[in-house]
Amino acid sequence: MQDWYKLAREQTDDILEAIKEQSFIKELMNGTLSKEVFQFYINQDAMYLAEYKKILATVGVKCEHVDDTQFFLDSATGIINVENALHQIFLKNNQLAHVPSPTCELYTSYLSRIVSNHSLEEALAAVLPCFTIYKEIGDYIQANQSNKADNPYQDWIDTYGGEEFATSVNNAIIITNKYAANASEEVLQKMQTAFEKASKLEWMFWDSAYNKEPWKI
Template sequence: MSFTNSLWEKISPIYKEILNLPFNKELTVGTLSEDKFAFYMKQDALYLADFSKALAIAGAKSQNAKELKDFLDFATGAVVVERALHESFLQKFDTHIDVGKSPACFSYTHFLLSTASLEDYPVAVAALLPCFWIYREVGLHIHERSAENNPYREWIDTYAGEDFSESVDRAIEITDRAAKTSSEPVRRRMTQAFIDSTKMEWMFWNSAYKVEQWPV
């Protein structure tokens, strides 16, 4: 079993809980309210601004020129492709980014930025992988079950698409390569970072459904 397959096996129960979240169940059948989806898109736009920075920081730590380029390409894709998706929906809903980061978004982005900045390259790579991998699997899961007239079809098609899937495969490949040349203590830190990010993926979707606000 590859290192990343072992990671997925460890987070499989969390992934199942992600699929069972009301947000993703209602997104699948197209009944998710526009207010909740718009809040999610605003939070995702705020998230991606920091995610792209974390990708660039992690890539700069690589001693492999190809992987450096890959991470810079990932960061560019997050800014260009996914931002265009956000703007499309926000324009459709006649709204704009008029909120700050929710507690879940704040926690997740700060975890990624601090891990990318302070941890070893392999650990940073493992922390960033769930955002790629889980989004693809959720996108494919929803795509297989969604009706053609789903109002969120553009979002679904983006994350179930071949272009995004190729990026995910590359991120998985990079993580496996990093694990092969790492010591066992580093691999343990990689595993924990992957699990922590996966938990924050659950928190992010759950907070969007609740339109989470700061308590004070």
């Protein structure tokens, strides 16, 4: 299989389109998203990224090729830098929350389980949507917004619609395709399932942020 990602992307196109239609994304693009909702999102994202960078480092250690290992270790380090920059812009004097929402907890726990207990191929597929969907949403917003000069969330938008992030996403796709090329049909199916679940969790993450999802008990 020469381009596993292309096929996986086509089979999950409905999820990406559903994300574009979310109130969170529409209001973020228009600059009308409430500060309270975005603040909740940034807090949850910080807790997600704190776990995601560990997960990426674990994926890197499992890779067979040194360049692939280095990519994921660099990505984990890069998250720290991006995280700090966005927090300085958007958190300012607001205190960072320390209780993940149910969806945040579910997403990071799912990724951790796949990366720790399943094949490298599945792990690569599971962590990929956080790269690719953020890039596609960043590009989508930049292409469709008319308020770049006065959108209060433009720094966030530009982070994920920028060239530096695009390079990182492309590298993650190339690495995943490389391992998929030699995978069995059974493993390829498991990769597709992992990619689809993680994509759905991306939708759930933004939905939970928009609704400021609480623990019900």
